[in-house]
Amino acid sequence: MKTMKDKKEQKRALILNAAIKLYSVNGFEETKIADVAKEAGVSFGTVFSYFESKNALYEAAILEPLEEIRSYFENVEDHFQGDPLDVMKAMIDCHVEIFSTRKELLLLIQQVLARPSRFPNLFEELDGFVNSFVDSINSIIEEGQKLGYFYKGSPSLIAESYLSFINGIRLTFIDDETNPVWERFKIQALRLFGPFYKSEE
Amino acid sequence: MKTMKDKKEQKRALILNAAIKLYSVNGFEETKIADVAKEAGVSFGTVFSYFESKNALYEAAILEPLEEIRSYFENVEDHFQGDPLDVMKAMIDCHVEIFSTRKELLLLIQQVLARPSRFPNLFEELDGFVNSFVDSINSIIEEGQKLGYFYKGSPSLIAESYLSFINGIRLTFIDDETNPVWERFKIQALRLFGPFYKSEE
Amino acid sequence: MKTMKDKKEQKRALILNAAIKLYSVNGFEETKIADVAKEAGVSFGTVFSYFESKNALYEAAILEPLEEIRSYFENVEDHFQGDPLDVMKAMIDCHVEIFSTRKELLLLIQQVLARPSRFPNLFEELDGFVNSFVDSINSIIEEGQKLGYFYKGSPSLIAESYLSFINGIRLTFIDDETNPVWERFKIQALRLFGPFYKSEE
Amino acid sequence: MKTMKDKKEQKRALILNAAIKLYSVNGFEETKIADVAKEAGVSFGTVFSYFESKNALYEAAILEPLEEIRSYFENVEDHFQGDPLDVMKAMIDCHVEIFSTRKELLLLIQQVLARPSRFPNLFEELDGFVNSFVDSINSIIEEGQKLGYFYKGSPSLIAESYLSFINGIRLTFIDDETNPVWERFKIQALRLFGPFYKSEE
DNA sequence: GATGAATGAGCTTTCATTCAT
DNA sequence: TATGAATGAAAGCTCATTCAT
Missing domain, CATH: 1.10.10.60 (Homeodomain-like)
Known part of the structure; x- marks a missing residue:
């Protein structure tokens, strides 16, 4: 049985x-x-x-893997501890790991984002995902701003910039999967939060 | 006649x-x-x-509009004069204008980037476009680095980051077309080049 | 066991x-x-x-219930005694009872009659059923004609008319199952045999 | 053109x-x-x-031929003149002609009547057809009753009996198309209205 | 050159039947 | 014996492409 x-x-x-x-x-x-x-x-x-159908299979192909990564975007505070800067660094490490190894999921997500009217349910789900992430790191950014780590300005602007950035990398350099390539972009991601320099520079 | x-x-x-x-x-x-x-x-x-065919129409729908904007990405120095910082600011203004108003073209480009094997000719064309852009602003970035405006590090990393960023914005926030929304992202784009603060901050 | x-x-x-x-x-x-x-x-x-198969189930669904009613059509003389008029009245009572309560069987029979080439075995069986009925009441009708109860003319014409009539009622007024409705048609059935008037008229 | x-x-x-x-x-x-x-x-x-679809073709296959015969059922008085008896005789001639030569249409109609829930629109249409016919000959029957030609009793009972009868003939003797066969049933149809004898008997 | 009717390959989906458990 | 997962033939329907007018 x-x-x-x-x-x-x-x-x-x-x-x-x-x-x-x-x-x-x-x-x-x-x-x-x-x-x-x-x-x-x-x-x-x-x-x-x-x-049940080709459509249902498509939804499952997107939503089920989405669940696996959801927590790393919607519960940032639960996964990464420390001061805001450390949290962001750890979060970027985690997200870059996800985006570099999960090309397939990101491509699927993009297919949906590009055609809201064709996949309304999925679009709503993914749109909610984006918004949840932005909300989720809002207070961390605010705290980091108080501590002088991060640029002043709307936390949601920074959050959206960050998400767009890693998403954009994924979609613009579709063929790159090697880790070293992605590694280089981490510092750039961090620079959307504040004016950081690599220690060795 | x-x-x-x-x-x-x-x-x-x-x-x-x-x-x-x-x-x-x-x-x-x-x-x-x-x-x-x-x-x-x-x-x-x-x-x-x-x-001639559905395929030919698709290629035309992408390549012909691409020609209209090509120059603003592949001949950056011809369009924007001044010191590296001013050039970058002007270029960002121009690109944001293009990306915010040309949603259709960007979506088409993304369709091709997401499926290299399906549209090999188009993919090659667009891949070349990206590389040309990166090459095109290389020397400007280097000059800006010497002048202390921009972060040190690989100019192509910075160029790729920038392109990914505006592309990511376009694709992640597919429904936003209003100019004010895009306006806000300009400062974030600039921050990928160097640690800039808005004057009013 | x-x-x-x-x-x-x-x-x-x-x-x-x-x-x-x-x-x-x-x-x-x-x-x-x-x-x-x-x-x-x-x-x-x-x-x-x-x-054994969907086909076999269909045949069973028709032939087995058919056996239950066969006798009332093929052995009319065994079931109803008296003079020809009484026999016919009793037979009509019986048949109307069957047709009004066995809608399902009649619908199945009709499906077969309507598609001889699709269900050749079943069709032959049912066609034989009809002919047996017509033969079965032949002598009763002849006797009734001699006694002056029934119209002159071919007994099989009358028998076929009668069978068509009750079958037609069943098929034309598919939704009527209430007994009173069927009750009214009994006198009309009888009138195919001879010029009868209800006693109360 | x-x-x-x-x-x-x-x-x-x-x-x-x-x-x-x-x-x-x-x-x-x-x-x-x-x-x-x-x-x-x-x-x-x-x-x-x-x-447009297999369904639409089916509807057209039924409704378009139905239009051709509709008038002979719904406007009986317009087509057949004379005293009620002559009208009925002429109507029966006409209907028998239709039923004997239009086997295909009658089979289609029966398919719909047998499955109301599968073809609700068509069923409604055909149900309306039946009711219109019954209404249409109501006054003729009443007049014939006054003149003593027809049996007393509900005109709609007689009308329904008649329609069921010719329909039943069509469906029970599906293979008979020869005119002589149908000719014999005309007198039986008439006997549902009143106690008629063929002149030669 | 412009039109849109005709074609048929190719798709998703259904479901009777088989068969291993 | 009872079960229901696996199979794949067969159907309705779509639509790029062709071509006669």
Whole structure:
């Protein structure tokens, strides 16, 4: 009994991962369910016994991985301790790690952001995600501003700038996945918060 | 003779603009030639007398507008004079103007960047565009670094950061088109170059 | 042993009744085996342990109930005694009772009659049923004609008229199931045999 | 211009007739659009440029022929003149002609009547048709009753009986199309109105 | 050159049937 | 025996492209 449930779970994951891969590369319309099935190594009827429709599979391919990273954006204070500067540095490390290794998810997210009217439910979800993040680091930025670490000015401007920046990196340099490349951008991300110089400079 | 040529040119533009609008909102696959024809106010078959195929129309919809803005990214020194700081400020003004008003083009560009294998010719073209820009402002950044305006470090890192940033803004806040919103981001863009503070702060 | 056999019999009946209900309402094609299973309260695969195929289930759903009523059409003389007029009145009572309460069976029969080439075996069976009925009351009608009760003319014409009439009522007023409605048609059925007036008129 | 419109009209009729033929024989679900196309001698994409969907084609296949016969059922008084008896005889002649030659339409109608919930719009239309007919001959029957031609009793009972009768003939003896067969039933139809004998008897 | 009817490949989705458990 | 996951044939429908007018 246990084994059967596990097997089902496993097969579902197989399909979902195939979907994530293909959707992210080819987009919703040009991804064919037959291709997903082949990639997952199942017959294509099977895809429909695990996911109700092509649309439902797309939603799952975005929302389920989103859950895995949600906490690192919406509960920043829970994950990173220390003074505001340390928190931001740790957060940037974490986010850069996510953005550099999760290209597929970010591409999927971008597909949705680029077509709000086509995917209204998903768009709303992702829009909420963005807003939650901005809210989530608001007080940290304010504290950092008081301590003189960060630029004065609207915390949400800074938060939005930061998010746009890492998102922009991901989308503009789509082929770069190597860590050293991403490593270099961390200092730039930090500079959106305040006038930081690398110690060795 | 002249008039007829003009009329043809005009009809072609009608179709191309309709294509830009619809492709940018709906993507390549979900944009139907019939919809483009209707939006352009021409008959269905006419689209095919001006553009060889759906693919060709897509390429034109991206490459032709790209030409209009190319110069502002690849010949920065020709457009903006003064010391490096002034040049960068003017360039940011110009680019923000372009990015805020040309949402459609940026969305189209993103569609291509997100799917290199699907649109290899276009991708190569756009990849070259990015690299040209980075090269183009290299010497300006170096000069600014010498003058102490800008952060030390790889000029291309700074250039790439900047491009990613404005692109990220465009893509993350897809619905914002109002100028005031974009205005606020200019200072953040500048901060990727060096530790700047608004005068009123 | 006995109990197990009974249980099987019972489960089979459960499935068959569900099939009769759904086939009659939705027709052969639009009735899904999964729906039959759900209606019967058994699991999906179980249907196939009792009936070889969807086709076999359909045949059973028609032929088995048909057996229950066959005798009242093919052995009229055995069931109704008296002079021809009384026999016909009793027969009409009986048939109206059957047609008014067995809507499902009549709908199934009609599905077959309407598509001889699709269900050749079933059609032949039902066609034989009709002919048997016509033969079966032939002598009664002849006798009634001799006694002056019934119209002169071909007995089979009268028999066919009668059968068509009750069948037509059933099919034309598909929603009427109330007995009073059917009661009114009895006198009309009788009038196909001879010029009868209700006593109260 | 005229020619083109005519050609389109002609092709539409080709498709509609093929649909009528196949739908009536095979029913809605088992009729494949590909078969209709083949029967009509067009490619199957063409079917969809004349009719929006399989459903729409089905509705047209029923409602358009229905219009052709509607008047003979809903405007009985306009078509048949004379005393009530003559009107009824003429009407029966007309209706028998229609029912014997229009098997396909009657089969289609029956498909709808048998599945009200599947074809609600069509069912409503046809139900209205039946009621209109019953209303339409009401006064003629009443007049015939006053003149002593017809049985006393509810005119709508008689009207419904008559309609059920010819419908029942059509459906019970699906294969008979020869006129002589139908001719014999006319006297039986008339006997539902009153106690008539053929002159030669 | 402009039109839009005709075509048919290719897609998503359904569901009877099979079969391992 | 009972189950329900897996399969894949088959269907409706879309739409880029062709081409006769």
